Amino acid sequence: MVALFYLMNLILLFPKDIIPGTGRVRLTGRRQAHVLEIHRACLGDRLVVGMENGKTGQGCVTRLTSDELEMDVVFNAAPPPKIPVVLCVAMMRPIVFKRVLQTAAAMGVEAVHVFHSRQVEKSFWQSTALQPEEVFEQLVLGLEQAKDTVVPSVSFHKQFKPFVEDALPGLLVGRQGVVADPSGAVLLPERSPKVLIIGPEGGFIPYEIEKFSEAGCIVFGLGPRILRVETAVTSLLSLLS
Template identity: 45%
Template sequence: MNLILLRPDELAPVAAGSYRAVLADRRLAHLREVLRASVGDTVGVGVEGGELGRATIVALDEHAATLELTLGEPPPPALDVTLALALPRPPTLRKVLQQATALGVKRFVLFRAERVEKSYFSSHGLHAHALAEDLRLGLEQARDTIVPAVEIHPEHFGRFVRERLPALSEGRTPLVAHPGATTPCPRASIGPATLIVGPEGGFIPAEVALLMQVARAIDLGPRILRVETAVVALLARLAP
């Protein structure tokens, strides 16, 4: 955690431009056990949807930490890539959400494909509070405050491609990561993009054929990577 991320409702005004916040959850544990912080120490803070700043610890014990903070620094720029991901198994989803959020993705689209287990769509990891926790962990890692949006599309793959993907790709370059494609992944930003990543085992041929009607296939090279590794590699190449 490189940032203590606060909710707007946790801020109590103290004076013009300064606030107080009290922590009594895992952020308190992080201050005490990881940072080994003491009263008088300063830490980086941010407010969800708002600015970054610095906070001074004015009280700290095993029950709570009280911070006094000032804000004024903008969060880092977003990565203008919509990540459309065939829903992976829950542990992989957690990794992707955290890592892609840390890299600046602000819109996730989770969809169904032939090699996606139907049970994944009823997993605990898709509950709102679980998604929010993973997104917060990514923001805290990267010192960001803008919470990404997550959309879930359990409908049939063909319907998703025909009815949803055009809107997701409007004004963007649609790219589908597919091992064996003749075009290598770009190594620099190409502007706004929609990146489509398949499940473990890849898209089946019929899905590839459907995607080729609306997106350009790109390849990362001869190595076959796990989904969480491929996503990070692809986003890193598409970053400015």
């Protein structure tokens, strides 16, 4: 139900929505309810649509009942470009994690890596919010908000050392790693492809900062104010995009 509160600025469609042999889609459930109750659409209305990982376009409502929506669709425009940032963020409380996934998708991040860090509560890793269908739902809400169609990848790294030693070097090819930490000097990194690394609410421990430095990352600070993880994510993505 919560999804009904969001403004769905684009209705994200999936291949399975297509009625075979037609240029038409049929929707039920959340998307149909949203169009009916929030858009208050009528027959003939045009809505912004997009095909998963494909183009955006328009849908023209050809049938709308209390539980089904049909539209003729055309796809004729590219989705907005992604921003040149890979987001690596320490695991967080499930409710915050959901909002960060939505924000990352909405702001145009291509890939999200979620990793363990000493000051992350181990119980966070047990949350149902990590299940693929739950992750996908949050990403879709973010894409619909921002009129994007291209689903970002989300990877989990439940151990710090394999993340920093084995996964991170590959991400850093052609991209500068930047680590947000109160220990860093304040510095606004110039806009170029980045791997943005954000720690847990309690911060990184010195060993972790050392490992990031060894991997070639720059440690920078955010000034005297300590921001919550979700605020820091939005703030830094804005500054780097």
